[in-house]
Amino acid sequence: MDDGLSRFREAADRENAERPVRRRYSPTLQREAVAYWQHRRGQEGMRAVAAALGVSMTTLQRWTRGAAGRSGFRPVNVVNRTPSVGGGTAVVIQMTTAGPRVEGLTVETAARLLTLLR
Numbered sequence: 001m002d003d004g005l006s007r008f009r010e011a012a013d014r015e016n017a018e019r020p021v022r023r024r025y026s027p028t029l030q031r032e033a034v035a036y037w038q039h040r041r042g043q044e045g046m047r048a049v050a051a052a053l054g055v056s057m058t059t060l061q062r063w064t065r066g067a068a069g070r071s072g073f074r075p076v077n078v079v080n081r082t083p084s085v086g087g088g089t090a091v092v093i094q095m096t097t098a099g100p101r102v103e104g105l106t107v108e109t110a111a112r113l114l115t116l117l118r
Helices: 003-015 027-040 046-053 057-068 107-117
Strands: 092-096 099-103
Antiparallel strands (some): 092 099
């Protein structure tokens, strides 16, 4: 048993000394379990790592998804732009690695668009 695994199990046993059946894990221990999984996933599958940690595979999957921070929301940066020459405005949509980027909207138009997308 390596150091990371034994540290996790000892900390989990301390936290759950009074709860032998329905165990709970602090956010710190959850992060440690995810870090251990990320370290071991090249050598072992998730089921084996979860069993070694003493948690179910479903629990480890949930913690892993939570660590990824997938809340469904992305930050939106609103930048004021001067209108293009000729009085018209051009709307440009770029697909970036961070997601779609829309240029050329006024603040009011961007706010209306965000309201419609809710």
